[in-house]
Amino acid sequence: SQTHAAAIDHGKLQTSDGVPILLSINVNDPSEIDGIGATTTAGIGLMRSEFAVRSLADAANEDKQFQIYRRALEWAGGEPVTIRMLDIGGDKPLSGLDDGTGAMGMRGIRLLLARPEIARVQARALLRAAPFGNLRVLLPMVTFPSEIDDMRQIFAQEAELLLHRKIAHRIPQIGMMVEVPAAALMLDTFDNAEFFSFGTNDLAQYLAASARDGSDIRDYRDKAAAAVLRLIAQTMALSAGKPVSICGDMAGNPSFLPALLAAGLRHFSVAPAQRPAIGSALVGLNADGTRAAGD
Ligand code: PEP
Ligand code: MG
Numbered sequence: 001s002q003t004h005a006a007a008i009d010h011g012k013l014q015t016s017d018g019v020p021i022l023l024s025i026n027v028n029d030p031s032e033i034d035g036i037g038a039t040t041t042a043g044i045g046l047m048r049s050e051f052a053v054r055s056l057a058d059a060a061n062e063d064k065q066f067q068i069y070r071r072a073l074e075w076a077g078g079e080p081v082t083i084r085m086l087d088i089g090g091d092k093p094l095s096g097l098d099d100g101t102g103a104m105g106m107r108g109i110r111l112l113l114a115r116p117e118i119a120r121v122q123a124r125a126l127l128r129a130a131p132f133g134n135l136r137v138l139l140p141m142v143t144f145p146s147e148i149d150d151m152r153q154i155f156a157q158e159a160e161l162l163l164h165r166k167i168a169h170r171i172p173q174i175g176m177m178v179e180v181p182a183a184a185l186m187l188d189t190f191d192n193a194e195f196f197s198f199g200t201n202d203l204a205q206y207l208a209a210s211a212r213d214g215s216d217i218r219d220y221r222d223k224a225a226a227a228v229l230r231l232i233a234q235t236m237a238l239s240a241g242k243p244v245s246i247c248g249d250m251a252g253n254p255s256f257l258p259a260l261l262a263a264g265l266r267h268f269s270v271a272p273a274q275r276p277a278i279g280s281a282l283v284g285l286n287a288d289g290t291r292a293a294g295d
Pocket of ligand 1: 046048087179198199200201202203247248249
C-alpha cells in the first residue's frame with residue numbers, strides 16, 4: 001500500500017500507533033548489496049564477514065578486507081553498517097583456522113582471541129574502513145566482558161600502529177552479539193559494549209541443547225522459541241538504554257513479531273528477501289504487539 005511504500009524509506013517505519021522502528025538487512029555475500037537500493041533499508045544490521053573471508057589467505061589479506069568493508073560503508077551513505085568480526089567454528093568451519101571443536105568449543109571471539117594475528121588483520125581493515133561511513137563492529141559469541149576488553153585492546157594497538165604509519169583510520173563503535181545464554185543473563189555487566197544484537201539462531205541452539213545443523217532435532221529448537229522469547233524479554237531490561245537489535249532468524253518470521261515488539265525490540269535486521277513481509281507486518285502492529293484495529 002501507499003503508506004507502506006512511504007514508511008519503508010531508509011528502513012524507518014512506524015508501528016500503527018506511531019512508534020519508530022528500524023528495519024535493516026543481514027548481508028552474507030558482500031555482493032548482495034549490489035541489487036539493493038541503500039535508501040530502502042536502515043543500513044546493514046549484520047554483515048557476516050565469514051562470507052568476505054573464505055580462506056586463510058583472505059584472513060591474512062588486510063587490503064582485500066578493507067576494500068569490501070569500505071564498499072559497504074560507501075553504499076550505505078551514512079546509514080549504520082554493522083560488520084561482524086569472523087565467527088569461525090561450529091556451523092561456520094574454515095579449514096586451517098577452525099580447530100573442529102564445534103558449537104560449544106573454540107568459535108567466534110574465542111577463536112579470534114586465540115589467533116590474534118587473524119583478529120589484528122581484520123581490526124586494521126575495519127579501522128581503515130571506518131572513516132568512510134558509520135561503522136559498527138559486532139563481536140560474535142561473546143560470553144564474558146573480558147573478551148570485549150581484550151578485543152578493544154587489539155583495536156587500540158592496531159590504531160596506534162596505523163597512526164605511526166600515517167594511515168587514515170578511526171576507532172568504530174564496538175558491540176556484541178547476544179547469543180550465548182550466560183551473556184544474555186548478565187547483560188548489565190557489559191559496560192564495555194556500545195550496542196547489542198540478539199542472535200536467536202545460536203540462543204535457540206544453546207537454550208534447547210539442540211544443534212542448529214541437526215535436522216533430526218529441528219523440532220526441539222522450534223519448540224524452544226517460547227524460551228528464547230522469554231529470555232529476550234528479560235534481557236531487554238538489562239540493556240541499560242543502549243541500542244538493541246535482533247538479527248537472528250526469528251526476526252524474519254512474522255509470527256514472532258508481536259512477542260518481539262512486546263519485549264521492547266524496535267530494530268529488526270532480516271535477510272533482504274524477508275524485508276517486504278516483515279515491513280508490512282510491523283506497520284500493522286501496535287508497539288505492544290497487539291494487532292492494529294481494523295488491520
Ligand atoms: C544468530 O546466531 O542468530 C546469528 C544472527 O548469527 P549466525 O546465524 O551467523 O550465527
Ligand atoms: Mg550466531
